[in-house]
Amino acid sequence: MGISFSGRTGRAPVRHFYTRDSWIDGRAEDQLAQVAGWSGMQSVAGFPDLHPGKFGPVGAAFLADRIYPQLVGTDIGCGMGLWRLDLPRRKLKLDKAAKRLEVLERGTDPAQAADALAAAGLTGQIGEAGLGTIGGGNHFCELQTVEETDGTAGLHKGDLCLLVHSGSRGYGAQIFDGLEDSWKAGFDPQSAAGNAYLALHARAVAWARLNRRLIAETAADALGTTVTPLCDSVHNSVVAHQGHWLHRKGAAEADRGLVPLAGSREAPSFLLALPDTVPEALSSVSHGAGRRYDRASMHGRVRKVRSELEALTRTRFGGRVICHDRDLLIEEAGPAYKAPEAVLADLTAFGLATPLARMVPLITYKTSGGQR
Ligand SMILES: Nc1nc2c(ncn2[C@@H]2O[C@H](COP(=O)(O)O)[C@@H](O)[C@H]2O)c(=O)[nH]1
Ligand SMILES: [Mn+2]
Numbered sequence: 001m002g003i004s005f006s007g008r009t010g011r012a013p014v015r016h017f018y019t020r021d022s023w024i025d026g027r028a029e030d031q032l033a034q035v036a037g038w039s040g041m042q043s044v045a046g047f048p049d050l051h052p053g054k055f056g057p058v059g060a061a062f063l064a065d066r067i068y069p070q071l072v073g074t075d076i077g078c079g080m081g082l083w084r085l086d087l088p089r090r091k092l093k094l095d096k097a098a099k100r101l102e103v104l105e106r107g108t109d110p111a112q113a114a115d116a117l118a119a120a121g122l123t124g125q126i127g128e129a130g131l132g133t134i135g136g137g138n139h140f141c142e143l144q145t146v147e148e149t150d151g152t153a154g155l156h157k158g159d160l161c162l163l164v165h166s167g168s169r170g171y172g173a174q175i176f177d178g179l180e181d182s183w184k185a186g187f188d189p190q191s192a193a194g195n196a197y198l199a200l201h202a203r204a205v206a207w208a209r210l211n212r213r214l215i216a217e218t219a220a221d222a223l224g225t226t227v228t229p230l231c232d233s234v235h236n237s238v239v240a241h242q243g244h245w246l247h248r249k250g251a252a253e254a255d256r257g258l259v260p261l262a263g264s265r266e267a268p269s270f271l272l273a274l275p276d277t278v279p280e281a282l283s284s285v286s287h288g289a290g291r292r293y294d295r296a297s298m299h300g301r302v303r304k305v306r307s308e309l310e311a312l313t314r315t316r317f318g319g320r321v322i323c324h325d326r327d328l329l330i331e332e333a334g335p336a337y338k339a340p341e342a343v344l345a346d347l348t349a350f351g352l353a354t355p356l357a358r359m360v361p362l363i364t365y366k367t368s369g370g371q372r
Contacts (some may be wrong), residue, residue: 049290066186077208078167108132266334
């Protein structure tokens with residue numbers, strides 16, 4: 001990849017990998033420009049799912065010679081995993097399956113969780129509480145069916161898949177809240193604080209990856225079948241890259257093969273192949289459609305009457321949405337997100353991705369309530 005990012009001073013270049021078709025919020029572009037001025041920033045890339053975030057935009061990658069925990073955010077290790085379910089479509093009864101998925105509320109049984117942590121080398125490093133659970137917000141475990149594919153990823157039309165979106169639950173937030181006050185200016189990678197952060201970050205990433213796998217295995221077991229992994233991609237992280245530090249905030253790893261591009265519960269998701277041939281994209285790519293409307297404004301878009309709320313539990317694909325938390329049901333409704341087709345069109349046009357499969361949701365499992 002013949003480009004080097006060495007020793008820049010001043011404002012870093014900002015590359016936009018989107019067109020106006022992807023409906024970019026101007027506030028997110030302002031955030032991109034702002035972060036480009038942070039000390040030690042080498043290069044910044046914004047993708048078509050770009051939208052405003054708390055400390056910087058989401059749907060972007062940042063290469064710097066300092067470590068900025070705020071560019072990873074609190075949900076360290078959040079990612080998307082895709083598994084093929086070894087179950088034929090004709091054997092799936094939607095309502096029965098939705099009921100069975102309620103096991104996801106319980107999480108992994110403690111003895112099994114302890115074994116899983118030991119196998120992942122995490123014993124004594126990070127706890128088992130919450131392992132095997134999805135968490136709140138826009139995290140989900142979604143049963144999908146493949147509507148179109150070229151067959152190259154081992155998928156066929158009509159196959160069933162599980163797309164799991166979850167992160168490090170409370171651990172990432174605990175790590176972030178426990179940081180030394182100097183985090184705002186970024187950590188010197190050689191400093192004790194920088195190294196301590198990287199060690200905790202590595203645990204949170206490993207825990208989140210394990211959690212997604214346990215969620216998929218628990219869901220498959222509840223459905224009386226098994227799963228075959230297709231890919232698992234982290235989208236909130238910082239890693240060493242070409243002598244600098246690559247922060248991805250809501251951006252998937254384009255240098256690890258396949259990644260899922262999540263749409264919404266009212267839109268298709270895609271499996272992408274990634275050539276990783278555009279150095280300015282910083283080996284990164286969109287992982288989702290990205291928010292169009294923030295959570296607060298979604299409350300003004302849905303009338304809180306029984307018929308409208310019930311309508312939110314059925315999708316245009318004839319699918320089911322399991323979410324007994326009324327606020328979450330509204331805040332995560334399909335229109336909250338941009339069109340994944342537009343995001344995909346931009347990624348393809350910029351040479352960042354090629355679609356291998358298109359899946360639609362059948363059951364979107366969020367939470368049965370209580371926990372956000
Ligand atoms: N297939 C589904 N995709 C969904 C759903 N809710 C949200 N999303 C997509 O996931 C990403 C997650 O974004 P993140 O920044 O929080 O990691 C988001 O951009 C949406 O496109 C869903 O229920 N099903
Ligand atoms: Mn996420």
